[in-house]
Amino acid sequence: MLEKMFSSKALSDALEIFVNEFPVAVWETLYVTVLSTAFAIILGLPLGVLLVAGEKNGVYPLPAWLMQILNVVINLLRSVPFLILMILVFPLTRLIVGTTVGTVASIVPLVIAAFPFIARLVETSLREVSPNIIEAAQSMGATPFQIITKVMIPESVPSLLTNATTAVITILGYSAMSGIIGGGGLGKIAINYGYYRYKYLVMMIAVVLLILLVKIFQSLGTRLATKSDKRLK
Amino acid sequence: MIEIVNLSKSFDVADGRVDALKNVSLTINDGDIYGIIGMSGAGKSTLVRCINMLERPSDGKVLINGTDIGALSDAELIKTRRKVTMIFQGFNLLMQRTCLKNICFPLELAGVDKKSARKRALELLEIVGLPDKANAYPAQLSGGQQQRIAIARALATDPEILLCDEATSALDPNTTHSILSLIREINERLGITVIIITHQMSVVEEICNRVAILDGGMVAEEGTVATVFSKPQSSAAKRLVFPDGANEIIDSHERKLRVVFNGAFATKTPMITKMAVDIGICANILAASTKCIGDKVYGNMLLGVEDEECVRKVKEYLEMTADVHVEEVNADA
Numbered sequence A: 001m002l003e004k005m006f007s008s009k010a011l012s013d014a015l016e017i018f019v020n021e022f023p024v025a026v027w028e029t030l031y032v033t034v035l036s037t038a039f040a041i042i043l044g045l046p047l048g049v050l051l052v053a054g055e056k057n058g059v060y061p062l063p064a065w066l067m068q069i070l071n072v073v074i075n076l077l078r079s080v081p082f083l084i085l086m087i088l089v090f091p092l093t094r095l096i097v098g099t100t101v102g103t104v105a106s107i108v109p110l111v112i113a114a115f116p117f118i119a120r121l122v123e124t125s126l127r128e129v130s131p132n133i134i135e136a137a138q139s140m141g142a143t144p145f146q147i148i149t150k151v152m153i154p155e156s157v158p159s160l161l162t163n164a165t166t167a168v169i170t171i172l173g174y175s176a177m178s179g180i181i182g183g184g185g186l187g188k189i190a191i192n193y194g195y196y197r198y199k200y201l202v203m204m205i206a207v208v209l210l211i212l213l214v215k216i217f218q219s220l221g222t223r224l225a226t227k228s229d230k231r232l233k
Numbered sequence B: 001m002i003e004i005v006n007l008s009k010s011f012d013v014a015d016g017r018v019d020a021l022k023n024v025s026l027t028i029n030d031g032d033i034y035g036i037i038g039m040s041g042a043g044k045s046t047l048v049r050c051i052n053m054l055e056r057p058s059d060g061k062v063l064i065n066g067t068d069i070g071a072l073s074d075a076e077l078i079k080t081r082r083k084v085t086m087i088f089q090g091f092n093l094l095m096q097r098t099c100l101k102n103i104c105f106p107l108e109l110a111g112v113d114k115k116s117a118r119k120r121a122l123e124l125l126e127i128v129g130l131p132d133k134a135n136a137y138p139a140q141l142s143g144g145q146q147q148r149i150a151i152a153r154a155l156a157t158d159p160e161i162l163l164c165d166e167a168t169s170a171l172d173p174n175t176t177h178s179i180l181s182l183i184r185e186i187n188e189r190l191g192i193t194v195i196i197i198t199h200q201m202s203v204v205e206e207i208c209n210r211v212a213i214l215d216g217g218m219v220a221e222e223g224t225v226a227t228v229f230s231k232p233q234s235s236a237a238k239r240l241v242f243p244d245g246a247n248e249i250i251d252s253h254e255r256k257l258r259v260v261f262n263g264a265f266a267t268k269t270p271m272i273t274k275m276a277v278d279i280g281i282c283a284n285i286l287a288a289s290t291k292c293i294g295d296k297v298y299g300n301m302l303l304g305v306e307d308e309e310c311v312r313k314v315k316e317y318l319e320m321t322a323d324v325h326v327e328e329v330n331a332d333a
């Protein structure tokens, strides 16, 4: 197999595909990841805030049944495997995007899979804020909304950034998986050439590029998180 | 004036109920530096948290200038909290904000515009003696400096009352002293009533004028610091005033004198020895807990002398030579 993989024919094929298809694929992967993360944060951040603030001892206690529902929904969504979730949300995808295949269409299931995950990450980040600091804010006459926007979120920015990095990388992985059923990007190339046409070299290149992207996101995220943390230094 | 009327607070916990406060009644006058002292778990924090309704009492009332704080609407309570501010053992600064922004924080909450808030914060930095730390982050400051920033923050909204929950417990003696001096200065210059929660006798001795001793959620004793500390009545008070089981000492036959050093200048000559030479009375040092901060002495000492006559002479001698307060401790009182 190795011989076949590196034969001159395979090499020239791979080079051609690399030049013709990879730039677009990388671009597709990037924008799907970034857009999906952005939408997932828009949904997941407020949800994560509710999970912490709405607790019995939180800054804005919500009815217990409501918290129960939120938790059940999040847990349910999180326990469905991504590939199955993609198929399950086909109707919704069709409703929003008009089709279920293609790069844009894959954003819908990605967001649905990622926002409960992000809500949990936000939840853990916000829980790290010392209850004493929250109490100090209360003692100064802060409203629940002020505590959320001026204390809980700003104080947990470094942790939120670290977790956002985890989220981006997870979504990147999912977006590659979405290549199996119609999604675009590096995942599609890896599957189309590697799985259906036995062009392993092409698949390897796709994988290496995915690893590189993960690496870039990770170091970027870590650097941002460290730089933003005023507790260090 | 703060009136705490028949205040009780119980917590429901897994194995039943904890009565943290039982029928506590206290009156704190304007301008007081009022100490609330007690052992760990006595209910001090719970009591102080009831004063600004961080904790809702189970029973009883807190009146501030006649207003029942527990009956206020949320909006009114928020306004009241700007006038009854608090500092904490752990400082509780916002770690991701600069010192200046920390001090601006309560003003920001109150909707004060950025420019005036900044101006006020700079003034406060001056008052607490850290004008050069405006742009530093709390993590770059020592504990004492962080507490100064916390004090500045607590002063930002021009409070009438400052609650201090173990504000110096995390600090070393020197820093404790400087923070207490700052609090006293604030009390005198700005006329802010101060309530100091502590488990340290020395803190109360150093700056409070009145003190309540809390024991098992109840007020064991209350009065001026001089009275309570020189003639402790309750067993809780005696335990605090003479921590090393000095009760037995009190019950012996000698006459006892309590010498309180409240910032007297330390002298090179050993005072008690010198007294023996000067007036010929050998005092027995029964207990002592004094410490030097800078060139001043704080704390107290329990002396045993023979009779009435000696008591008078020693008292006269010590009060004349040094800046101390001497009182006879009556075993049977």
Ligand SMILES: Nc1ncnc2c1ncn2[C@@H]1O[C@H](COP(=O)(O)OP(=O)(O)OP(=O)(O)O)[C@@H](O)[C@H]1O
Pocket (backbone or CB within 6 Å): B011, B012, B013, B018, B019, B020, B038, B039, B040, B041, B042, B043, B044, B045, B046, B047, B199
């Ligand atoms: N939220 C709570 N839930 C249950 N019990 C509580 C709660 N807060 C305080 N207690 C209990 O009430 C009692 C008094 O606690 P409090 O914190 O007021 O004591 P303290 O005098 O401040 O002690 P320390 O000097 O250790 O700070 C303790 O027995 C404590 O366990």
Ligand SMILES: [Mg+2]
Pocket (backbone or CB within 6 Å): B044, B045, B046, B166
């Ligand atoms: Mg306490």
